Amino acid sequence: MKTFIVANRVLKQLKGDKRLLILSIVAPLIIIYFLKLLFDAFPPNVPITNFTIPIGALVVHFLSFLLCAILLVQERTKGTLERMLIGGYKRSSIIGGYTLGYLGLATIQAAVVLIESVWLFDLDYSYNVLILLFFVIWLLAVVSVMLGIFISTFARHEGHVFPFIPLLILPSIFLSGLLINTDELPQWAAFVGKCLPLHYAVNIIHEIIKPVFLISETYFDFAMLGAYVFLLWLCASLSLKETE
Amino acid sequence: MNHAIEIKDLTKKYGQILALKSITLNVPVGTIYGLIGPNGAGKTTLIKALVGAVKPSSGHLNVLGMNPINDKWALRQKIGYMPQSAALYEDLSAKQNILFFGKAQKIENLNQKTDEVLQFVELTDRANDLVRNFSGGMKKRVSLCCALIHSPEILFLDEPTAAIDPHLKLQSWNLFRKLANSGVTLFISTHLMDEAMHCDKVTILMNGEIIAVDTPQKIIESGKTVLTIKDNGVITTRTIASTPEGLANELLKLGLRASITEISATPDTIENIVLNIIKKNQIH
Numbered sequence: 001m002k003t004f005i006v007a008n009r010v011l012k013q014l015k016g017d018k019r020l021l022i023l024s025i026v027a028p029l030i031i032i033y034f035l036k037l038l039f040d041a042f043p044p045n046v047p048i049t050n051f052t053i054p055i056g057a058l059v060v061h062f063l064s065f066l067l068c069a070i071l072l073v074q075e076r077t078k079g080t081l082e083r084m085l086i087g088g089y090k091r092s093s094i095i096g097g098y099t100l101g102y103l104g105l106a107t108i109q110a111a112v113v114l115i116e117s118v119w120l121f122d123l124d125y126s127y128n129v130l131i132l133l134f135f136v137i138w139l140l141a142v143v144s145v146m147l148g149i150f151i152s153t154f155a156r157h158e159g160h161v162f163p164f165i166p167l168l169i170l171p172s173i174f175l176s177g178l179l180i181n182t183d184e185l186p187q188w189a190a191f192v193g194k195c196l197p198l199h200y201a202v203n204i205i206h207e208i209i210k211p212v213f214l215i216s217e218t219y220f221d222f223a224m225l226g227a228y229v230f231l232l233w234l235c236a237s238l239s240l241k242e243t244e
Numbered sequence: 245m246n247h248a249i250e251i252k253d254l255t256k257k258y259g260q261i262l263a264l265k266s267i268t269l270n271v272p273v274g275t276i277y278g279l280i281g282p283n284g285a286g287k288t289t290l291i292k293a294l295v296g297a298v299k300p301s302s303g304h305l306n307v308l309g310m311n312p313i314n315d316k317w318a319l320r321q322k323i324g325y326m327p328q329s330a331a332l333y334e335d336l337s338a339k340q341n342i343l344f345f346g347k348a349q350k351i352e353n354l355n356q357k358t359d360e361v362l363q364f365v366e367l368t369d370r371a372n373d374l375v376r377n378f379s380g381g382m383k384k385r386v387s388l389c390c391a392l393i394h395s396p397e398i399l400f401l402d403e404p405t406a407a408i409d410p411h412l413k414l415q416s417w418n419l420f421r422k423l424a425n426s427g428v429t430l431f432i433s434t435h436l437m438d439e440a441m442h443c444d445k446v447t448i449l450m451n452g453e454i455i456a457v458d459t460p461q462k463i464i465e466s467g468k469t470v471l472t473i474k475d476n477g478v479i480t481t482r483t484i485a486s487t488p489e490g491l492a493n494e495l496l497k498l499g500l501r502a503s504i505t506e507i508s509a510t511p512d513t514i515e516n517i518v519l520n521i522i523k524k525n526q527i528h
Contacts, residue, residue: 005347009333016335016374079331086295086325088348243299243313
């Protein structure tokens with residue numbers, strides 16, 4: 001019950017901060033448009049459809065992580081997180097509430113990125129594929145929110161979140177299979193790439209955008225994303241300290 | 245006398261830093277208990293230990309008969325905590341903030357209770373305004389409402405009057421007195437020495453150690469009063485004890501003579517007395 005109270009408050013707060021709300025929805029739209037401009041300049045033999053949705057997923061992954069981590073660090077610096085804990089909200093309610101609240105925004109981000117990508121790149125996917133693509137991006141956003149909550153525990157102020165961007169997001173771009181297959185990387189780099197949640201989301205996307213795909217080929221990757229959600233939830237719960 | 249708070253030999257270490265050194269004190273029910281000291285004295289650490297946000301390194305704590313760490317969930321229903329910063333959601337209205345913190349507790353008629361606390365701090369007409377548009381003093385009042393919403397038996401207020409104007413400060417202390425009169429125990433920290441006068445009992449804390457515990461009256465009496473006498477047109481000054489007896493004795497010695505045309509007594513301010521106590525301890 002208290003989880004929903006926290007989630008409701010997060011949503012009200014996001015609704016109240018119109019600038020943040022608009023930026024977090026408009027920013028991915030602009031990035032996808034820039035991607036369109038870039039891909040239009042590529043030679044026609046480049047299979048851009050292999051990159052379009054995975055890069056859209058990366059944008060949602062990055063923004064959800066950043067937004068959640070920064071807003072949670074703000075809660076710490078302003079003392080509201082401590083006040084919630086002393087005021088009677090339990091850790092599980094706080095983490096559950098944040099996840100639900102930010103997921104509301106992440107769901108909108110996932111939907112707008114997918115709709116814009118399909119429209120701009122004139123992608124011809126069936127409804128089943130579109131629903132699956134939305135679900136993968138959304139699941140990756142859940143991972144990002146959990147990651148944001150977990151990383152926020154290591155930051156004393158908003159500035160501390162930024163060093164995590166090159167540490168977490170850039171390896172995702174280079175090593176997760178987004179640009180080249182992880183099997184073509186040196187063994188150690190492929191291992192690092194396979195430790196990143198984006199790798200499994202990219203695997204699923206690459207499978208389901210094939211003209212004929214086998215859903216059973218995605219089970220392992222879906223399970224890995226699910227495992228990330230659980231593991232990061234556990235880490236976030238354990239790292240949110242109730243006492244100093 | 246019943247004690248709302250009992251602290252015995254409380255010590256808190258952060259690595260090699262000793263934030264609280266063997267603190268022992270008792271707070272009677274229904275009193276305003278002041279915790280006075282300069283910045284960094286350990287006031288916030290002590291309050292956080294009492295609300296269960298800081299785990300003591302050693303010693304015993306008892307708040308309303310409960311241990312703040314082991315019984316924290318039961319205890320948190322009976323205590324209210326107002327942190328040093330406003331700790332409010334700026335994008336929510338005053339009422340939404342109070343309702344949010346109120347929903348963490350089991351409160352009947354939460355809406356009605358919210359209206360009552362807003363009325364108590366005289367913010368009814370601004371209830372639906374965003375906190376972002378409030379002054380510092382108004383935010384403090386909303387923060388007090390959040391701490392008060394579940395009718396706690398003890399209120400822990402960390403520097404509640406810091407950075408607010410003198411008029412609002414007085415208004416705040418009047419509110420605290422009203423609460424104490426209704427049976428609530430208030431444990432208030434402040435670095436403003438003159439605020440000791442509003443408390444029933446005061447503990448002066450410095451470098452994590454208690455250096456004095458007394459009533460404000462006794463603290464004032466430990467100071468000096470400068471007596472200025474104009475006798476036959478000649479002005480002389482004497483320093484006497486700041487007690488009513490001290491003044492009476494001095495006046496008796498002077499006798500009532502027609503040549504004495506003016507007598508004025510200037511007692512030490514409580515701020516000076518507390519600062520002197522702190523200075524003495526710094527020297528030792």
